[in-house]
Amino acid sequence: MELVNKVALVTGGSSGIGRETAKLFAAEGAKVAIADIDTTGGLSLLEEIKNSGGDAMFCTCDVSNESQVQDWITNVVNQWQHIDILVANAGILAIGSLEEASNLDWDKVLGTNVKGYAFCAKYAIPHIRKRGGGAIVNVASIAALIAFPGFALYNTTKGAVLQLTRSLAHDLATENIRVNCVCPGVIETFQTQQFADWQGLTKEEVINQLAATVPMKRIGKPQEVAQAILFLASEKASYITATSLVIDGGYTVQ
Ligand SMILES: NC(=O)c1ccc[n+]([C@@H]2O[C@H](COP(=O)([O-])OP(=O)(O)OC[C@H]3O[C@@H](n4cnc5c(N)ncnc54)[C@H](O)[C@@H]3O)[C@@H](O)[C@H]2O)c1
Numbered sequence: 001m002e003l004v005n006k007v008a009l010v011t012g013g014s015s016g017i018g019r020e021t022a023k024l025f026a027a028e029g030a031k032v033a034i035a036d037i038d039t040t041g042g043l044s045l046l047e048e049i050k051n052s053g054g055d056a057m058f059c060t061c062d063v064s065n066e067s068q069v070q071d072w073i074t075n076v077v078n079q080w081q082h083i084d085i086l087v088a089n090a091g092i093l094a095i096g097s098l099e100e101a102s103n104l105d106w107d108k109v110l111g112t113n114v115k116g117y118a119f120c121a122k123y124a125i126p127h128i129r130k131r132g133g134g135a136i137v138n139v140a141s142i143a144a145l146i147a148f149p150g151f152a153l154y155n156t157t158k159g160a161v162l163q164l165t166r167s168l169a170h171d172l173a174t175e176n177i178r179v180n181c182v183c184p185g186v187i188e189t190f191q192t193q194q195f196a197d198w199q200g201l202t203k204e205e206v207i208n209q210l211a212a213t214v215p216m217k218r219i220g221k222p223q224e225v226a227q228a229i230l231f232l233a234s235e236k237a238s239y240i241t242a243t244s245l246v247i248d249g250g251y252t253v254q
Contacts, residue, residue: 008085015038017229024223096153137182165181182246186248
């Protein structure tokens with residue numbers, strides 16, 4: 001097991017990529033602290049992990065709210081004494097062009113997709129430092145590397161996550177705190193349904209349509225992203241920092 005005696009924070013753990021990451025980390029021996037605004041999904045995950053013999057705690061927490069993030073991390077340390085790993089994953093899909101976006105839209109997407117990642121790092125880093133090192137894995141997107149048409153807000157926030165990753169990696173390199181990000185391509189999660197609704201298509205239609213655009217001719221599974229996050233969080237990646245690992249079935253080669 002890769003993560004025995006580790007305490008890992010996972011945001012956005014109630015669904016999709018975060019949920020699979022939390023389950024995988026627990027199976028690898030970590031104590032997993034999950035934060036999400038979706039309490040029902042979080043509590044069902046908690047039960048699933050505990051039924052499989054894992055150790056986890058859940059907290060309802062909006063990552064765009066700094067004081068909620070601070071309280072969550074304080075609670076985790078009160079319960080488990082330390083933190084080794086942060087997976088900042090909670091994010092929202094903002095669909096629509098710049099001209100359609102209101103100030104409120106910007107506040108919401110920047111709050112979750114950028115400030116949320118920064119707040120979690122801000123309050124986790126002092127505890128990871130006390131352990132003499134650890135790892136942060138940010139879930140960015142291939143939207144950090146290419147610009148999806150009609151997704152100006154989302155693309156912008158994911159580009160910011162990439163630069164946040166690189167900045168923190170540089171700042172923390174001498175302290176043995178590695179900071180990396182994953183850049184998933186099209187992955188089947190709740191966001192796929194949101195995209196289908198926007199297109200006026202069924203989920204199946206949209207999956208087929210998207211799969212045709214990928215060199216591997218299929219979209220990815222959240223479990224496939226979770227495995228990449230595990231690698232970057234584990235000692236197997238001990239000399240890897242400031243990198244972005246693309247998990248996209250070849251999408252960005254085109
Ligand atoms: N699905 C994809 O194709 C894809 C591709 C690239 C990147 N991503 C990124 O992966 C991450 C996870 O997305 P997913 O596809 O698993 O989607 P998802 O909607 O299944 O999961 C996102 C989770 O984040 C939670 N969340 C949203 N806002 C929050 C907030 N303010 N505070 C706390 N929790 C919050 C949601 O409740 C949900 O449980 C996101 O950052 C997303 O941008 C997804």
